[in-house]
Amino acid sequence: MTMTRRTTLRTTHDDPTVVAAALAPDNTESMHTSVEGDELVTTIERDSTGGLHSTVDDYVVNVTVAETVIEATRTHTDTNHE
Incomplete structure (x- = not known):
């Protein structure tokens, strides 16, 4: 019989769908990842x-990287590099 280890992580985000993507x-x-309200729920086995x-x-x-990049794109919306 093989035993598996499982954990579920729940993280809260302003836009969990974007983080999931x-x-x-x-x-x-x-x-397995799903979005429940403002939470990203990921189960790993x-x-x-x-x-x-x-x-x-x-x-x-x-x-952490996804949140950092998403936040950077929200705060740096000026795409005009002139």
Whole structure:
């Protein structure tokens, strides 16, 4: 019998749909993401504790980068480089 490890991460965002779209290319088959109100809910399931830890670590970094880029695009809307 194979045991799996699972965790669910809930993060709150101004626009969780945009964050989910930014993260989608990096999601693996072991991840499921949904939007619930202002929350991004991601469940990760892996066969090993080390694999789960690594995937969660990567995911948290990706969420941080996505939020940083989204915020930068909102605060720097001037696209005229003259």
